[in-house]
Amino acid sequence: xxxxxxxxxxxxxxxxxxxxxxxxxxxxxxxxxxxxxxxxxxxxxxxxxxxxxxxxxxxxxxxxxxxxxxxxxxxxxxxxxxxxxxxxxxxxxxxxxxxxxxxxxxxxxxxxxxxxxxxxxxxxxxxxxxxxxxxxxxxxxxxxxxxxxxxxxxxxxxxxxxxxxxxxxxxxxxxxxxxxxxxxxxxxxxxxxxxxxxxxxxxxxxxxxxxxxxxxxxxxxxxxxx
Amino acid sequence: xxxxxxxxxxxxxxxxxxxxxxxxxxxxxxxxxxxxxxxxxxxxxxxxxxxxxxxxxxxxxxxxxxxxxxxxxxxxxxxxxxxxxxxxxxxxxxxxxxxxxxxxxxxxxxxxxxxxxxxxxxxxxxxxxxxxxxxxxxxxxxxxxxxxxxxxxxxxxxxxxxxxxxxxxxxxxxxxxxxxxxxxxxxxxxxxxxxxxxxxxxxxxxxxxxxxxxxxxxxxxxxxxxxxxxxxxxxxxxxxxxxxxxxxxxxxxxxxxxxxxxxxx
Numbered sequence: 368x369x370x371x372x373x374x375x376x377x378x379x380x381x382x383x384x385x386x387x388x389x390x391x392x393x394x395x396x397x398x399x400x401x402x403x404x405x406x407x408x409x410x411x412x413x414x415x416x417x418x419x420x421x422x423x424x425x426x427x428x429x430x431x432x433x434x435x436x437x438x439x440x441x442x443x444x445x446x447x448x449x450x451x452x453x454x455x456x457x458x459x460x461x462x463x464x465x466x467x468x469x470x471x472x473x474x475x476x477x478x479x480x481x482x483x484x485x486x487x488x489x490x491x492x493x494x495x496x497x498x499x500x501x502x503x504x505x506x507x508x509x510x511x512x513x514x515x516x517x518x519x520x521x522x523x524x525x526x527x528x529x530x531x532x533x534x535x536x537x538x539x540x541x542x543x544x545x546x547x548x549x550x551x552x553x554x555x556x557x558x559x560x561x562x563x564x565x566x567x568x569x570x571x572x573x574x575x576x577x578x579x580x581x582x583x584x585x586x587x588x589x590x591x592x593x
Numbered sequence: 594x595x596x597x598x599x600x601x602x603x604x605x606x607x608x609x610x611x612x613x614x615x616x617x618x619x620x621x622x623x624x625x626x627x628x629x630x631x632x633x634x635x636x637x638x639x640x641x642x643x644x645x646x647x648x649x650x651x652x653x654x655x656x657x658x659x660x661x662x663x664x665x666x667x668x669x670x671x672x673x674x675x676x677x678x679x680x681x682x683x684x685x686x687x688x689x690x691x692x693x694x695x696x697x698x699x700x701x702x703x704x705x706x707x708x709x710x711x712x713x714x715x716x717x718x719x720x721x722x723x724x725x726x727x728x729x730x731x732x733x734x735x736x737x738x739x740x741x742x743x744x745x746x747x748x749x750x751x752x753x754x755x756x757x758x759x760x761x762x763x764x765x766x767x768x769x770x771x772x773x774x775x776x777x778x779x780x781x782x783x784x785x786x787x788x789x790x791x792x793x794x795x796x797x798x799x800x801x802x803x804x805x806x807x808x809x810x811x812x813x814x815x816x817x818x819x820x821x822x823x824x825x826x827x828x829x830x831x832x833x834x835x836x837x838x839x840x841x842x843x844x845x846x847x848x849x850x851x852x853x854x855x856x857x858x
Contacts (some may be wrong), residue, residue, distance in 0.1 A: 392712060461673030496667055497704035497763070501718035501770060515708045 376490040378415030380562040387554040387563045394550035395570045401468060401546060402533045404575065409472045413479025414556065420480070421487055421509060431480065438477035443535045451542040463542035475532045482524045486517030519589050530575060547571060616679070617642050618774050618805050619664055624673035626659055626829075633659045634670065635829040639807075641774065646806045647839070648816040651826035652852060660826070662775050665696040671684045676775045694722050697767030701779040703759040705751040710733070711738060711762045712747040715769045723770070729765065737769035741795045757788030761795055768820065779807040813856060819840055819847065825849045 368376070420431050451466035461469065490513045498508040517520070540549030551567030619641040626634040633656045641647050662668040663675060666682050666689055675682040680692050705714050715734035717836045719725045725733070738744050741761035751759050760780055767775060777796070781789045793815050800806060800819055810816070816823055816837055823840040825833045825848075833846045844850050 418836035458814045491702075491704070494699055494706065495697075495705070497700060498717070498764075499690075500665055500667065500693055500696070500698040501766065502692075502722040503718055504690050507721050511721065516706075519708070567594050582786050 377560065378562055378565050380558075380560050383554075383558045383560045383562040384566055387550075387558065388566065390550050390554060391547065391563065391566045391570055394545055394547040394567075395543070395574065397464075397569075398536050398546040399574060401464065401536045401539065401544070403550075405471045405475060406529055407538070408468075409475025410525070411534070412472065412476035414483055415501055416476060416480040417487060418479055419482035419508065420484055421513075427516070430481050435477040438473045439481070441474075443474050443532070444509075444538050444541065446473065447471050447538055447542055452524055457535050459588035463539055463544040467536065467539035471532055471535050473539075474535070475529065478528045478532065479525060482521045482528060482589055483517060486519075487513060489520050490516045504520070522582075522586050522589060526579075526585070530582070532573065532590050536569070547574075617676075618678055619658070619807065620674075620676040621664065622674050624660065624663055624730040625638075625671045625676065626656070626663065626668060627671045633674075633829050634663070636673075637826070637829070637831055641805060641807055641823065641829070643805055644803045645821045646800050646808065646819055647822045648820040649807065649809045649826060650811070650813070650816065650823060650840075650852075656829040657826045658778055661807060661809050664774075664776055665693050665698055667698075686830075688704050690722070694718070695773045697764075697770065697772035699760070699763050699767055699775065699777045699780045700728075700781050702767055702799045703751070703756070703763045703771040703783070703804045705762055705766075706761050707751050710748050711743060711754070711765075714751070714762055715766045718766070718770055727787050733769050734765070737765040740768065740798070741765045742791070755788055760784065760792050764795055764799075768804075774805040774807065777806065777810065779809055779811070781810065781812055811856075813841070813853075825852065827852070 412419055416431050416435070422427050446471040447466055450461060451463060454466075487509075494512055494516065495508060498512045499505075503512070526569055527571050536544075536546050537548040539546045540552065543549070547567045547570045550572075551563040554563035615753075617640040617802075619639065621637065621639040624634050624637045625632070634815050635656075637656070637660055639647070639649075639660065649660065651657045659668055662683075663670050663673075664677065666675075674681075676693060678695055681687055682689070695854055704710075706717070709717065712731060712734045715737055716727075716730040719730040719733055720727065734766060735744065735747055738747050743758060743761055744763065746754060746758060746762070751762070754762065764780075772777065780796070783794050784792065789812070793812065796806070796808070796815070808816075808820070820837050822834060823837050824831055824842060825844070825846070827848050833840065833844060833849045840849065842854065846852065
């Protein structure tokens with residue numbers, strides 16, 4: 368067996384791949400589910416927090432800033448483990464899936480809040496003044512004039528952050544979530560062959576390349592007409 | 594068509610500069626404004642009568658823009674009193690949004706909403722403030738755009754328009770709400786010289802239609818030709834005011850003369 372054959376046998380072992388493909392596919396769909404939940408709830412929560420923050424209610428803003436800094440500072444894995452192993456002692460016992468979902472949602476929301484807030488601040492003061500001078504109220508100005516511009520500015524960093532954090536679904540493997548990495552590394556153990564990891568990598572590509580492409584499409588779609 | 598309130602039509606038709614009659618539309622008195630340690634306005638009075646065009650001139654930092662911005666409470670004066678169309682702007686019971694729709698404002702940087710077409714810029718307040726339906730708002734917006742000579746640009750986005758066109762859309766956005774008074778904050782200062790004329794022409798036509806206007810600007814030629822009254826401000830105070838012929842021809846105050854001399858160079 369020369370080295371090429373050994374390489375193929377190790378990483379592209381067709382027999383091993385065929386055996387574990389169905390489980391990787393299951394892991395793939397679970398990951399898709401988890402990722403969708405995280406993206407939707409994380410971005411929605413982040414947007415909501417940024418909007419609430421723009422109303423400038425002091426104590427509320429301190430709380431938001433504290434939470435946002437907290438969840439940006441903590442490694443996501445620490446949050447997952449804290450929720451999964453810590454909450455049961457408080458009477459709640461979330462599954463690994465729910466723990467991962469909640470944790471990554473909080474992390475994504477924290478980053479999304481900062482990004483959208485930055486976008487809101489980046490909209491020139493003149494936009495507020497023009498809208499307010501026509502008699503529009505604060506909330507209408509925010510929703511119709513400022514947020515549409517802030518979100519456009521936010522899309523590139525938001526896309527990057529969303530992809531980075533959604534890939535954190537792999538951390539669910541630590542708390543027994545049967546997502547792609549967890550299934551793949553389990554299969555590596557059973558088969559004593561790393562080929563399932565290759566399958567896992569392919570599954571991640573299939574999942575995230577479209578997300579990256581979608582992000583790019585959104586960027587062009589919402590760019591201002593020039 | 595955009596029409597001014599009928600009250601105007603009932604008055605005798607005036608030719609030339611309007612005499613100051615009845616209660617002024619804008620009555621600011623004893624206005625002080627501090628920005629931290631900076632005392633920008635030091636007790637300014639300004640009264641603007643219906644159909645009057647008042648020009649406010651002065652060196653930069655004299656407080657003229659701040660005074661204008663106090664007239665729709667974009668800046669809140671530290672003290673003083675501002676009555677616009679009979680409503681006390683500084684009374685905390687005043688619904689400021691309701692008053693602002695009667696006060697049009699045009700900014701130096703146009704401040705058009707870049708994500709909306711020219712028509713969208715004009716209709717936003719018509720729909721969200723006056724509660725008009727889409728069709729009616731579009732109709733009013735198109736009429737306002739026609740009035741500033743941009744009927745064919747209704748579907749253009751601000752970035753597709755020249756600075757002069759953007760400023761005219763901004764004027765359309767303000768007049769579509771049928772304000773009682775229009776405030777212009779250096780409307781031509783950000784424009785290339787060849788684009789100034791179009792904006793001034795629109796302002797002149799507004800003036801001919803009887804719009805009450807307060808203009809902060811360095812367009813002295815326009816002031817000379819169109820203003821009823823020129824107010825010269827320096828260091829947060831009104832130094833001198835009077836008809837343009839007097840201010841430009843025979844100013845009484847040395848500071849006014851010095852300022853006008855500088856402009857000639």
